[in-house]
Amino acid sequence: xxxxxxxxxxxxxxxxxxxxxxxxxxxxxxxxxxxxxxxxxxxxxxxxxxxxxxxxxxxxxxxxxxxxxxxxxxxxxxxxxxxxxxxxxxxxxxxxxxxxxxxxxxxxxxxxxxxxxxxxx
Numbered sequence: 001x002x003x004x005x006x007x008x009x010x011x012x013x014x015x016x017x018x019x020x021x022x023x024x025x026x027x028x029x030x031x032x033x034x035x036x037x038x039x040x041x042x043x044x045x046x047x048x049x050x051x052x053x054x055x056x057x058x059x060x061x062x063x064x065x066x067x068x069x070x071x072x073x074x075x076x077x078x079x080x081x082x083x084x085x086x087x088x089x090x091x092x093x094x095x096x097x098x099x100x101x102x103x104x105x106x107x108x109x110x111x112x113x114x115x116x117x118x119x120x121x
Contacts, residue, residue, distance in 0.1 A: 003038065006068040015075045021050075038071050040064070047071050 001009070003025045010020065020036040021028040028035060037048040037055065045067035048055045061067040 001065055001068040001072070003064065003068060006038075006072055009072060010075055013076050019075060020071065036071060036074065038067055047074075 003022045007022060007026045011017075017026070018028060018030045018032050018035060020026065020038065022038045034049060034051040037050050039046065039048070043062070045061045045064050046057045047059045047061070047067055047070055049058050050056075059067070059070055061070065
């Protein structure tokens, strides 16, 4: 998908035009306090959130197609693909007990935490 097709698909889905800007393809006629911007920067395709004139890069992609898919998913409430794919999700799920144990240790050892307080559960 390219930026022109993205704009067409978002319009078909009924996504308000004011929620996103794609320079040279889809300008924002009415600027809200916050909206998404998809633009090319050299060889990269960042997706930004523009809030009150301040841009924050929320994702950066190597290809136009990846950036378009991400913005489409974001604006149509479809969950975006997990960075790293299913393998990353599998690793995180496999390490869930260890992650929980470390989080509890960090919490229990946090400054200001009463050493005599019962451990977290």
